[in-house]
Amino acid sequence: MRRHLLALALALTLPVMAQAADNDIDKVNGTVHVDAGQHVGNVSTVNGAVRVGDNAVVQKASTVNGAVELGDHVQAAAVDTVNGGVTIGSSARVAGTVSTTNGGVHLGKGTDVAGKVSTTNGSINLDAAHVGGGVKTTSGDIIVGANSHVEGGILMDKPGGWFSISGNSNRIPHVVIGPHAVVQGTLEFRRDVVLQVSDSAQIGAVKGATPVKFSGDQPAG
Incomplete structure:
Protein backbone atom coordinates (compact mmCIF):
# COMPACT_ATOMS: atom_id res chain seq x y z
CA MET A 1 0.00 0.00 0.00
CA ARG A 2 2.82 2.40 0.91
CA ARG A 3 4.51 1.71 -2.44
CA HIS A 4 1.29 2.52 -4.35
CA LEU A 5 0.82 5.78 -2.45
CA LEU A 6 4.43 6.76 -3.15
CA ALA A 7 4.00 5.98 -6.86
CA LEU A 8 0.89 8.18 -6.96
CA ALA A 9 2.69 11.02 -5.18
CA LEU A 10 5.60 10.82 -7.63
CA ALA A 11 3.23 10.73 -10.61
CA LEU A 12 1.67 13.98 -9.40
CA THR A 13 5.10 15.48 -8.73
CA LEU A 14 6.79 14.76 -12.08
CA PRO A 15 4.72 17.18 -14.23
CA VAL A 16 5.58 20.01 -11.83
CA MET A 17 9.26 19.09 -11.96
CA ALA A 18 9.18 18.93 -15.77
CA GLN A 19 8.01 22.55 -15.89
CA ALA A 20 11.11 23.55 -13.92
CA ALA A 21 13.59 21.72 -16.15
CA ASP A 22 14.38 24.66 -18.45
CA ASN A 23 15.64 26.94 -15.68
CA ASP A 24 19.03 25.51 -14.65
CA ILE A 25 21.37 27.17 -12.16
CA ASP A 26 25.08 26.33 -12.63
CA LYS A 27 28.12 27.70 -10.80
CA VAL A 28 31.76 26.72 -10.41
CA ASN A 29 32.69 28.51 -7.18
CA GLY A 30 30.26 29.54 -4.49
CA THR A 31 27.02 28.50 -2.87
CA VAL A 32 23.84 28.13 -4.91
CA HIS A 33 20.63 29.31 -3.25
CA VAL A 34 17.11 28.41 -4.39
CA ASP A 35 14.50 30.56 -2.69
CA ALA A 36 11.50 29.09 -0.90
CA GLY A 37 8.76 28.17 -3.34
CA GLN A 38 10.95 28.71 -6.43
CA HIS A 39 10.74 26.29 -9.39
CA VAL A 40 14.04 25.67 -11.21
CA GLY A 41 15.82 23.00 -13.24
CA ASN A 42 19.15 21.39 -12.38
CA VAL A 43 21.01 23.13 -9.56
CA SER A 44 24.76 22.58 -9.39
CA THR A 45 28.11 23.95 -8.30
CA VAL A 46 31.63 22.56 -7.99
CA ASN A 47 33.10 24.29 -4.96
CA GLY A 48 30.24 25.30 -2.72
CA ALA A 49 27.01 24.24 -1.11
CA VAL A 50 23.54 23.87 -2.63
CA ARG A 51 20.72 25.19 -0.44
CA VAL A 52 17.10 24.78 -1.50
CA GLY A 53 14.36 26.58 0.43
CA ASP A 54 11.08 25.16 1.68
CA ASN A 55 8.44 24.18 -0.90
CA ALA A 56 10.84 24.67 -3.82
CA VAL A 57 10.92 22.35 -6.85
CA VAL A 58 14.23 21.38 -8.49
CA GLN A 59 15.55 18.73 -10.83
CA LYS A 60 18.96 17.38 -9.79
CA ALA A 61 20.70 19.14 -6.89
CA SER A 62 24.44 18.44 -6.98
CA THR A 63 27.90 19.64 -6.01
CA VAL A 64 31.42 18.22 -5.74
CA ASN A 65 32.90 19.97 -2.72
CA GLY A 66 30.09 21.05 -0.46
CA ALA A 67 26.88 20.12 1.29
CA VAL A 68 23.40 19.80 -0.21
CA GLU A 69 20.55 21.04 1.97
CA LEU A 70 16.88 20.70 1.01
CA GLY A 71 14.19 22.35 3.11
CA ASP A 72 10.76 21.10 4.09
CA HIS A 73 8.33 19.97 1.37
CA VAL A 74 10.97 20.26 -1.37
CA GLN A 75 10.55 18.19 -4.54
CA ALA A 76 13.69 17.00 -6.35
CA ALA A 77 14.61 14.49 -9.04
CA ALA A 78 17.92 13.45 -7.43
CA VAL A 79 20.54 14.65 -4.96
CA ASP A 80 24.29 14.02 -4.94
CA THR A 81 27.62 15.34 -3.73
CA VAL A 82 31.13 13.94 -3.37
CA ASN A 83 32.70 15.75 -0.43
CA GLY A 84 29.86 16.90 1.75
CA GLY A 85 26.75 15.86 3.62
CA VAL A 86 23.13 15.76 2.50
CA THR A 87 20.37 17.09 4.74
CA ILE A 88 16.72 16.91 3.68
CA GLY A 89 13.94 18.44 5.74
CA SER A 90 10.49 17.08 6.52
CA SER A 91 7.89 15.85 4.02
CA ALA A 92 10.21 16.25 1.03
CA ARG A 93 10.09 14.07 -2.11
CA VAL A 94 13.07 12.78 -4.11
CA ALA A 95 12.10 10.84 -7.23
CA GLY A 96 15.53 9.24 -7.68
CA THR A 97 18.61 8.61 -5.57
CA VAL A 98 20.39 10.44 -2.75
CA SER A 99 24.15 9.87 -2.65
CA THR A 100 27.43 11.18 -1.31
CA THR A 101 30.94 9.76 -0.96
CA ASN A 102 32.44 11.59 2.00
CA GLY A 103 29.60 12.82 4.15
CA GLY A 104 26.48 11.84 6.03
CA VAL A 105 22.84 11.73 4.93
CA HIS A 106 19.92 12.85 7.10
CA LEU A 107 16.28 12.51 6.03
CA GLY A 108 13.63 14.40 7.98
CA LYS A 109 10.21 13.23 9.12
CA GLY A 110 7.84 12.13 6.40
CA THR A 111 10.41 12.44 3.62
CA ASP A 112 10.18 9.97 0.72
CA VAL A 113 13.17 8.92 -1.40
CA ALA A 114 12.10 6.60 -4.20
CA GLY A 115 15.62 5.40 -5.03
Missing part, protein backbone atom coordinates in the same frame (compact mmCIF):
# COMPACT_ATOMS: atom_id res chain seq x y z
CA LYS A 116 18.68 4.32 -3.09
CA VAL A 117 20.29 6.30 -0.27
CA SER A 118 24.06 5.75 -0.21
CA THR A 119 27.35 7.02 1.12
CA THR A 120 30.84 5.57 1.47
CA ASN A 121 32.36 7.45 4.37
CA GLY A 122 29.51 8.83 6.45
CA SER A 123 26.45 8.02 8.50
CA ILE A 124 22.86 7.61 7.32
CA ASN A 125 20.05 8.78 9.59
CA LEU A 126 16.35 8.34 8.82
CA ASP A 127 13.87 10.21 11.01
CA ALA A 128 10.48 8.60 10.33
CA ALA A 129 11.40 8.67 6.63
CA HIS A 130 10.80 6.29 3.72
CA VAL A 131 13.44 4.93 1.32
CA GLY A 132 12.28 2.87 -1.64
CA GLY A 133 15.59 1.65 -3.09
CA GLY A 134 17.60 0.43 -0.13
CA VAL A 135 20.37 1.90 2.02
CA LYS A 136 24.10 1.40 1.41
CA THR A 137 27.29 2.53 3.14
CA THR A 138 30.79 1.27 3.87
CA SER A 139 32.00 2.92 7.05
CA GLY A 140 29.27 5.01 8.62
CA ASP A 141 26.61 4.26 11.19
CA ILE A 142 23.06 3.63 10.00
CA ILE A 143 20.14 4.83 12.11
CA VAL A 144 16.74 3.72 10.83
CA GLY A 145 14.78 5.84 13.26
CA ALA A 146 11.41 5.17 14.82
CA ASN A 147 8.58 4.69 12.30
CA SER A 148 10.95 4.74 9.32
CA HIS A 149 10.42 2.38 6.38
CA VAL A 150 13.17 1.01 4.13
CA GLU A 151 12.42 -1.09 1.07
CA GLY A 152 15.28 -2.84 -0.70
CA GLY A 153 17.20 -3.78 2.43
CA ILE A 154 20.49 -2.56 3.88
CA LEU A 155 24.01 -3.20 2.56
CA MET A 156 27.13 -2.48 4.61
CA ASP A 157 29.90 -3.07 2.10
CA LYS A 158 33.48 -4.10 2.77
CA PRO A 159 36.05 -1.27 2.62
CA GLY A 160 38.33 -1.35 -0.39
CA GLY A 161 40.91 0.71 -2.29
CA TRP A 162 42.46 3.72 -0.58
CA PHE A 163 39.79 3.59 2.09
CA SER A 164 40.95 0.21 3.39
CA ILE A 165 44.42 1.55 4.19
CA SER A 166 43.41 4.96 5.49
CA GLY A 167 42.76 3.73 9.03
CA ASN A 168 39.07 4.72 8.99
CA SER A 169 38.05 1.15 8.22
CA ASN A 170 39.12 -0.04 11.70
CA ARG A 171 36.09 1.49 13.40
CA ILE A 172 33.14 -0.88 13.81
CA PRO A 173 29.94 0.77 12.52
CA HIS A 174 26.71 0.73 14.52
CA VAL A 175 23.38 -0.06 12.88
CA VAL A 176 20.21 0.72 14.83
CA ILE A 177 16.68 -0.19 13.73
CA GLY A 178 14.36 1.89 15.88
CA PRO A 179 10.90 1.32 17.36
CA HIS A 180 8.17 0.42 14.86
CA ALA A 181 10.62 0.78 11.96
CA VAL A 182 10.34 -1.59 9.01
CA VAL A 183 13.20 -2.84 6.82
CA GLN A 184 12.02 -4.98 3.90
CA GLY A 185 14.64 -7.02 2.10
CA THR A 186 17.96 -8.47 3.25
CA LEU A 187 20.20 -6.75 5.78
CA GLU A 188 23.64 -7.76 4.48
CA PHE A 189 26.86 -6.92 6.29
CA ARG A 190 30.18 -7.60 4.57
CA ARG A 191 32.20 -6.32 7.51
CA ASP A 192 31.88 -6.40 11.31
CA VAL A 193 29.05 -4.27 12.70
CA VAL A 194 27.05 -3.82 15.87
CA LEU A 195 23.40 -4.44 14.91
CA GLN A 196 20.76 -3.34 17.41
CA VAL A 197 17.09 -3.88 16.62
CA SER A 198 14.06 -2.64 18.55
CA ASP A 199 11.74 -5.35 19.80
CA SER A 200 8.89 -3.57 17.97
CA ALA A 201 10.73 -3.28 14.62
CA GLN A 202 10.24 -5.56 11.61
CA ILE A 203 13.24 -6.63 9.53
CA GLY A 204 14.08 -9.07 6.76
CA ALA A 205 16.75 -11.75 6.70
CA VAL A 206 20.13 -10.83 8.21
CA LYS A 207 23.47 -11.90 6.69
CA GLY A 208 26.83 -11.32 8.33
CA ALA A 209 25.68 -10.01 11.72
CA THR A 210 23.76 -11.07 14.82
CA PRO A 211 20.88 -8.77 15.82
CA VAL A 212 20.77 -7.62 19.45
CA LYS A 213 17.28 -6.73 20.63
CA PHE A 214 16.52 -3.66 22.73
CA SER A 215 13.38 -2.15 24.25
CA GLY A 216 12.45 1.48 24.71
CA ASP A 217 13.21 4.44 22.46
CA GLN A 218 16.88 3.62 21.84
CA PRO A 219 19.61 1.17 22.84
CA ALA A 220 21.13 1.55 26.29
CA GLY A 221 24.36 3.50 26.44
Whole structure:
Protein backbone atom coordinates (compact mmCIF):
# COMPACT_ATOMS: atom_id res chain seq x y z
CA MET A 1 0.00 0.00 0.00
CA ARG A 2 2.82 2.40 0.91
CA ARG A 3 4.51 1.71 -2.44
CA HIS A 4 1.29 2.52 -4.35
CA LEU A 5 0.82 5.78 -2.45
CA LEU A 6 4.43 6.76 -3.15
CA ALA A 7 4.00 5.98 -6.86
CA LEU A 8 0.89 8.18 -6.96
CA ALA A 9 2.69 11.02 -5.18
CA LEU A 10 5.60 10.82 -7.63
CA ALA A 11 3.23 10.73 -10.61
CA LEU A 12 1.67 13.98 -9.40
CA THR A 13 5.10 15.48 -8.73
CA LEU A 14 6.79 14.76 -12.08
CA PRO A 15 4.72 17.18 -14.23
CA VAL A 16 5.58 20.01 -11.83
CA MET A 17 9.26 19.09 -11.96
CA ALA A 18 9.18 18.93 -15.77
CA GLN A 19 8.01 22.55 -15.89
CA ALA A 20 11.11 23.55 -13.92
CA ALA A 21 13.59 21.72 -16.15
CA ASP A 22 14.38 24.66 -18.45
CA ASN A 23 15.64 26.94 -15.68
CA ASP A 24 19.03 25.51 -14.65
CA ILE A 25 21.37 27.17 -12.16
CA ASP A 26 25.08 26.33 -12.63
CA LYS A 27 28.12 27.70 -10.80
CA VAL A 28 31.76 26.72 -10.41
CA ASN A 29 32.69 28.51 -7.18
CA GLY A 30 30.26 29.54 -4.49
CA THR A 31 27.02 28.50 -2.87
CA VAL A 32 23.84 28.13 -4.91
CA HIS A 33 20.63 29.31 -3.25
CA VAL A 34 17.11 28.41 -4.39
CA ASP A 35 14.50 30.56 -2.69
CA ALA A 36 11.50 29.09 -0.90
CA GLY A 37 8.76 28.17 -3.34
CA GLN A 38 10.95 28.71 -6.43
CA HIS A 39 10.74 26.29 -9.39
CA VAL A 40 14.04 25.67 -11.21
CA GLY A 41 15.82 23.00 -13.24
CA ASN A 42 19.15 21.39 -12.38
CA VAL A 43 21.01 23.13 -9.56
CA SER A 44 24.76 22.58 -9.39
CA THR A 45 28.11 23.95 -8.30
CA VAL A 46 31.63 22.56 -7.99
CA ASN A 47 33.10 24.29 -4.96
CA GLY A 48 30.24 25.30 -2.72
CA ALA A 49 27.01 24.24 -1.11
CA VAL A 50 23.54 23.87 -2.63
CA ARG A 51 20.72 25.19 -0.44
CA VAL A 52 17.10 24.78 -1.50
CA GLY A 53 14.36 26.58 0.43
CA ASP A 54 11.08 25.16 1.68
CA ASN A 55 8.44 24.18 -0.90
CA ALA A 56 10.84 24.67 -3.82
CA VAL A 57 10.92 22.35 -6.85
CA VAL A 58 14.23 21.38 -8.49
CA GLN A 59 15.55 18.73 -10.83
CA LYS A 60 18.96 17.38 -9.79
CA ALA A 61 20.70 19.14 -6.89
CA SER A 62 24.44 18.44 -6.98
CA THR A 63 27.90 19.64 -6.01
CA VAL A 64 31.42 18.22 -5.74
CA ASN A 65 32.90 19.97 -2.72
CA GLY A 66 30.09 21.05 -0.46
CA ALA A 67 26.88 20.12 1.29
CA VAL A 68 23.40 19.80 -0.21
CA GLU A 69 20.55 21.04 1.97
CA LEU A 70 16.88 20.70 1.01
CA GLY A 71 14.19 22.35 3.11
CA ASP A 72 10.76 21.10 4.09
CA HIS A 73 8.33 19.97 1.37
CA VAL A 74 10.97 20.26 -1.37
CA GLN A 75 10.55 18.19 -4.54
CA ALA A 76 13.69 17.00 -6.35
CA ALA A 77 14.61 14.49 -9.04
CA ALA A 78 17.92 13.45 -7.43
CA VAL A 79 20.54 14.65 -4.96
CA ASP A 80 24.29 14.02 -4.94
CA THR A 81 27.62 15.34 -3.73
CA VAL A 82 31.13 13.94 -3.37
CA ASN A 83 32.70 15.75 -0.43
CA GLY A 84 29.86 16.90 1.75
CA GLY A 85 26.75 15.86 3.62
CA VAL A 86 23.13 15.76 2.50
CA THR A 87 20.37 17.09 4.74
CA ILE A 88 16.72 16.91 3.68
CA GLY A 89 13.94 18.44 5.74
CA SER A 90 10.49 17.08 6.52
CA SER A 91 7.89 15.85 4.02
CA ALA A 92 10.21 16.25 1.03
CA ARG A 93 10.09 14.07 -2.11
CA VAL A 94 13.07 12.78 -4.11
CA ALA A 95 12.10 10.84 -7.23
CA GLY A 96 15.53 9.24 -7.68
CA THR A 97 18.61 8.61 -5.57
CA VAL A 98 20.39 10.44 -2.75
CA SER A 99 24.15 9.87 -2.65
CA THR A 100 27.43 11.18 -1.31
CA THR A 101 30.94 9.76 -0.96
CA ASN A 102 32.44 11.59 2.00
CA GLY A 103 29.60 12.82 4.15
CA GLY A 104 26.48 11.84 6.03
CA VAL A 105 22.84 11.73 4.93
CA HIS A 106 19.92 12.85 7.10
CA LEU A 107 16.28 12.51 6.03
CA GLY A 108 13.63 14.40 7.98
CA LYS A 109 10.21 13.23 9.12
CA GLY A 110 7.84 12.13 6.40
CA THR A 111 10.41 12.44 3.62
CA ASP A 112 10.18 9.97 0.72
CA VAL A 113 13.17 8.92 -1.40
CA ALA A 114 12.10 6.60 -4.20
CA GLY A 115 15.62 5.40 -5.03
CA LYS A 116 18.68 4.32 -3.09
CA VAL A 117 20.29 6.30 -0.27
CA SER A 118 24.06 5.75 -0.21
CA THR A 119 27.35 7.02 1.12
CA THR A 120 30.84 5.57 1.47
CA ASN A 121 32.36 7.45 4.37
CA GLY A 122 29.51 8.83 6.45
CA SER A 123 26.45 8.02 8.50
CA ILE A 124 22.86 7.61 7.32
CA ASN A 125 20.05 8.78 9.59
CA LEU A 126 16.35 8.34 8.82
CA ASP A 127 13.87 10.21 11.01
CA ALA A 128 10.48 8.60 10.33
CA ALA A 129 11.40 8.67 6.63
CA HIS A 130 10.80 6.29 3.72
CA VAL A 131 13.44 4.93 1.32
CA GLY A 132 12.28 2.87 -1.64
CA GLY A 133 15.59 1.65 -3.09
CA GLY A 134 17.60 0.43 -0.13
CA VAL A 135 20.37 1.90 2.02
CA LYS A 136 24.10 1.40 1.41
CA THR A 137 27.29 2.53 3.14
CA THR A 138 30.79 1.27 3.87
CA SER A 139 32.00 2.92 7.05
CA GLY A 140 29.27 5.01 8.62
CA ASP A 141 26.61 4.26 11.19
CA ILE A 142 23.06 3.63 10.00
CA ILE A 143 20.14 4.83 12.11
CA VAL A 144 16.74 3.72 10.83
CA GLY A 145 14.78 5.84 13.26
CA ALA A 146 11.41 5.17 14.82
CA ASN A 147 8.58 4.69 12.30
CA SER A 148 10.95 4.74 9.32
CA HIS A 149 10.42 2.38 6.38
CA VAL A 150 13.17 1.01 4.13
CA GLU A 151 12.42 -1.09 1.07
CA GLY A 152 15.28 -2.84 -0.70
CA GLY A 153 17.20 -3.78 2.43
CA ILE A 154 20.49 -2.56 3.88
CA LEU A 155 24.01 -3.20 2.56
CA MET A 156 27.13 -2.48 4.61
CA ASP A 157 29.90 -3.07 2.10
CA LYS A 158 33.48 -4.10 2.77
CA PRO A 159 36.05 -1.27 2.62
CA GLY A 160 38.33 -1.35 -0.39
CA GLY A 161 40.91 0.71 -2.29
CA TRP A 162 42.46 3.72 -0.58
CA PHE A 163 39.79 3.59 2.09
CA SER A 164 40.95 0.21 3.39
CA ILE A 165 44.42 1.55 4.19
CA SER A 166 43.41 4.96 5.49
CA GLY A 167 42.76 3.73 9.03
CA ASN A 168 39.07 4.72 8.99
CA SER A 169 38.05 1.15 8.22
CA ASN A 170 39.12 -0.04 11.70
CA ARG A 171 36.09 1.49 13.40
CA ILE A 172 33.14 -0.88 13.81
CA PRO A 173 29.94 0.77 12.52
CA HIS A 174 26.71 0.73 14.52
CA VAL A 175 23.38 -0.06 12.88
CA VAL A 176 20.21 0.72 14.83
CA ILE A 177 16.68 -0.19 13.73
CA GLY A 178 14.36 1.89 15.88
CA PRO A 179 10.90 1.32 17.36
CA HIS A 180 8.17 0.42 14.86
CA ALA A 181 10.62 0.78 11.96
CA VAL A 182 10.34 -1.59 9.01
CA VAL A 183 13.20 -2.84 6.82
CA GLN A 184 12.02 -4.98 3.90
CA GLY A 185 14.64 -7.02 2.10
CA THR A 186 17.96 -8.47 3.25
CA LEU A 187 20.20 -6.75 5.78
CA GLU A 188 23.64 -7.76 4.48
CA PHE A 189 26.86 -6.92 6.29
CA ARG A 190 30.18 -7.60 4.57
CA ARG A 191 32.20 -6.32 7.51
CA ASP A 192 31.88 -6.40 11.31
CA VAL A 193 29.05 -4.27 12.70
CA VAL A 194 27.05 -3.82 15.87
CA LEU A 195 23.40 -4.44 14.91
CA GLN A 196 20.76 -3.34 17.41
CA VAL A 197 17.09 -3.88 16.62
CA SER A 198 14.06 -2.64 18.55
CA ASP A 199 11.74 -5.35 19.80
CA SER A 200 8.89 -3.57 17.97
CA ALA A 201 10.73 -3.28 14.62
CA GLN A 202 10.24 -5.56 11.61
CA ILE A 203 13.24 -6.63 9.53
CA GLY A 204 14.08 -9.07 6.76
CA ALA A 205 16.75 -11.75 6.70
CA VAL A 206 20.13 -10.83 8.21
CA LYS A 207 23.47 -11.90 6.69
CA GLY A 208 26.83 -11.32 8.33
CA ALA A 209 25.68 -10.01 11.72
CA THR A 210 23.76 -11.07 14.82
CA PRO A 211 20.88 -8.77 15.82
CA VAL A 212 20.77 -7.62 19.45
CA LYS A 213 17.28 -6.73 20.63
CA PHE A 214 16.52 -3.66 22.73
CA SER A 215 13.38 -2.15 24.25
CA GLY A 216 12.45 1.48 24.71
CA ASP A 217 13.21 4.44 22.46
CA GLN A 218 16.88 3.62 21.84
CA PRO A 219 19.61 1.17 22.84
CA ALA A 220 21.13 1.55 26.29
CA GLY A 221 24.36 3.50 26.44
